[in-house]
Amino acid sequence: MSQFWSPAIQSLVPYTPGEQPKVDGLIKLNTNENPYPPAPAVEAVLREFDTERLRLYPDPDCHALKQALADEAGLSRDQVFVGNGSDEVLALTFMALLRHEQPLLLPETTYSFYNVYIDLFNIDARHIPLTDDYRIDLDAYSSENGGIIFANPNAPTGVGLTLEQISDLLIRNTHSVVVVDEAYVDFGAESASQLVDRYPNLLVTQTFSKSRSLAGMRVGYAYGHPKLIEALERVKNSFNSYPLDMLAQQTAIAALQDRGYFQHCVQQVMDTREWTCEQLTSLGFEVLPSQTNFVFTSHSEVAAAELMQYLRDNRILVRHFTKPGIDNHLRITIGTPDEMTRLIECLKQHPSL
Amino acid sequence: MSQFWSPAIQSLVPYTPGEQPKVDGLIKLNTNENPYPPAPAVEAVLREFDTERLRLYPDPDCHALKQALADEAGLSRDQVFVGNGSDEVLALTFMALLRHEQPLLLPETTYSFYNVYIDLFNIDARHIPLTDDYRIDLDAYSSENGGIIFANPNAPTGVGLTLEQISDLLIRNTHSVVVVDEAYVDFGAESASQLVDRYPNLLVTQTFSKSRSLAGMRVGYAYGHPKLIEALERVKNSFNSYPLDMLAQQTAIAALQDRGYFQHCVQQVMDTREWTCEQLTSLGFEVLPSQTNFVFTSHSEVAAAELMQYLRDNRILVRHFTKPGIDNHLRITIGTPDEMTRLIECLKQHPSL
Incomplete structure (x- = not known):
């Protein structure tokens, strides 16, 4: 804080966007970006x-x-x-x-x-x-x-x-x-x-x-x-x-x-989402019905915060919100089929899943 | 106005940026743009x-x-x-x-x-x-x-x-x-x-x-x-x-x-500004000492509003502000030497200059 700040801004808590890491080689499923490039x-x-x-x-x-x-x-x-x-x-x-x-x-x-x-x-x-x-x-x-x-x-x-x-x-x-x-x-x-x-x-x-x-x-x-x-x-x-x-x-x-490229990419993301939901469900996750390019999911036996850290240790970024009521959920962006396969394989390696 | 507008905005008077005309072939000296392209x-x-x-x-x-x-x-x-x-x-x-x-x-x-x-x-x-x-x-x-x-x-x-x-x-x-x-x-x-x-x-x-x-x-x-x-x-x-x-x-x-390109362009604009000031002065304009890429100028015999319209009729855009105290001045962006030559030639054709 500083005497120079407008009083109205002193108590502001800015928005925290999802992390944009500068290292390569991460699977980035934390900011709901599209896995496909823009139209040609x-x-x-x-x-x-x-x-x-x-x-x-x-x-x-x-x-x-x-x-x-x-x-x-x-x-x-x-x-x-x-x-x-x-x-x-x-x-x-x-x-x-x-x-x-x-x-x-x-x-x-x-x-x-x-x-x-x-x-x-x-x-x-x-x-x-x-x-x-x-x-x-x-x-x-x-x-x-x-x-x-x-x-x-x-x-x-x-x-x-x-x-x-x-x-x-x-x-x-x-x-x-x-x-x-x-x-x-x-x-x-x-x-x-x-x-x-x-x-x-x-x-x-x-x-x-x-x-x-x-x-x-x-x-x-x-x-x-x-x-x-x-x-x-x-x-x-x-x-x-x-x-x-x-x-x-x-x-x-x-x-x-x-329009054709747009529809193709959107359909691909939706298909990958359905596959991901099935896989997560079979691992014991509860997955909310999604109409987006992400899924919101929780597991009754492993805490979301622990899973987020586990995935991060394995170079996969997902988003976890600490807000009460949703703090045992993860928000996972739908990536490419390959990225989601690697996510699921990684989760399968988790000792409690 | 509308019942849906926040009360605070009902009396707002937005800023008016300089005109960005969609027709080609104008000499655009109205928004203080640089006449040279960006660095290669x-x-x-x-x-x-x-x-x-x-x-x-x-x-x-x-x-x-x-x-x-x-x-x-x-x-x-x-x-x-x-x-x-x-x-x-x-x-x-x-x-x-x-x-x-x-x-x-x-x-x-x-x-x-x-x-x-x-x-x-x-x-x-x-x-x-x-x-x-x-x-x-x-x-x-x-x-x-x-x-x-x-x-x-x-x-x-x-x-x-x-x-x-x-x-x-x-x-x-x-x-x-x-x-x-x-x-x-x-x-x-x-x-x-x-x-x-x-x-x-x-x-x-x-x-x-x-x-x-x-x-x-x-x-x-x-x-x-x-x-x-x-x-x-x-x-x-x-x-x-x-x-x-x-x-x-x-x-x-x-x-x-x-840096070299930057310094070259800036120097070129300043040189053209000095030439333009001299020319305007010799046409009877008063020109304020400028440290910018524009000049602010008035003429004791021809009103600024009239000059702006005259130049516009000749496809040269300059900026005129209606604010009291400066409403007899024109703000003229420094363009290329060729553009400024055409401006000066055009002004010389004005019957009262």
Whole structure:
């Protein structure tokens, strides 16, 4: 701490992203990255880009990228917002749409960055427990509120809601914004983007970091009513006019346009996930039903913290959260079939499994 | 406006960046971009980058880029912060270091984004007029304050302060942070980064957008005491963990390391600036002494707004601010010798010049 710090930041507890180790040869199943490279067209962007143009500012409105995203979702460009990863989109969403007098409602267990934003922007919040089987209990989101946010499928559980459940919540909650964070939606869940035309209080966020294999380029986006998008634009243009550099915009467009490659990679991850779930189950793990590129799992005989350390000692990184209620679970990213085979083989060597 | 907007944002007036027109063939002297391409090593980064790595998150701490910047300034890595352009660095600085009970002091005429941050973060501020010859009057920055910020050289005037003047302010103001925004410092001014070791309340911000010809890649940075940097890291990691994508980090390092190219481009811009100043003066313009890659100029017989429109009609874009006190000035970016020759030739054709 220091006399120079703004008082409001002295008690901040920043988000802790998953480790990005600098040593090679690790099997990295800890940050939900896609095991497959981005679409071939992304490489072509880098090889062919006219470097001289980098002396100029990028398009602050990301016109072409927004149009591509609008086309993808069957929406119009004024229903699209883009930002520097979905984390920046979420940060701007908290500022623009979720700072109200009534408390924000959110799951007790969900993407932990939400609570950092709640502190950063001094938002009153009410946390609603998951059900005993780790599902978001939307029926419990019935009190007066200044907004609702959750991930669907939820993190770190991987469990999804149906569009009917989300529609029902939107109908019961017309007076505030409902934010559905769909970072993982492409791995088997249904996107609420198709509800955007029907509900003016719905904001859907997505990212290129997972299903599009572009975590390294930091591109996230949101779909919503033009009035919600306008609020995000106002805050974005009051914070940083150009958060997406030229190459981020261009590589994202390239990744979006190769639909065949996208579908192939996503299907491969889902197939590997099913194999991994079967293997883990046969080793005595309980595995929550996942619609994401990770599984959330626990073992009744070996503690998660011990398993994490055991895997780490064997050069396999997985994520363990110390938060009460989920501290006996591991979140394991789905890698390549070879990586998951090595994970399972390693677990089989564990003396208690 | 909408019931869904956070009340705090309803009155926001976002920053207006200079126009980025999509038509070709314009002479673009309106956003202070460098007329020369980035260093050749930047192109090599794009051509040789292992695209497969883009599936992974970038280094959230930008370790290598910070080290390169530390080496450049003769400082240590914990005295360096990096962000998505200096605008993001400034936004985080306002959050982390400039929200105090006492008012922030800043020039009445300076980079206009500061006032947007003041509104966004609800900061009490006191604006101090420039002297009659458009200089920042540091003697007037003597009242109790929660921070001081100005650009040096100042924008849009282009006029610089000496390091002695800044040191004197720091000595008189040990109780709050002094932010020196050096976006344009490389075009002939002296950087206060060499004062960082001496004054724990000094933060110096710089950017790759101007002198390094990398506006398209969005990389800014700050030098300061480790305690100030820690405050920025806390807020950054509470907002967006990875604002710099892999290519932004790599291209910035490449641009930084080619010192010869950098010095050549900067010298060329300064030489062209001197020629342009002479030409403008001989056409009856008053030109403020510039230490930047732009000139701030007015003509006693032809209004700035009219000149801007006249140049625009001739496909030359320059920047005109409608703010009282500077609304009869134009800010003209220094382009290539050929572009500036065409500007001067065009002005010579104006019936009143």
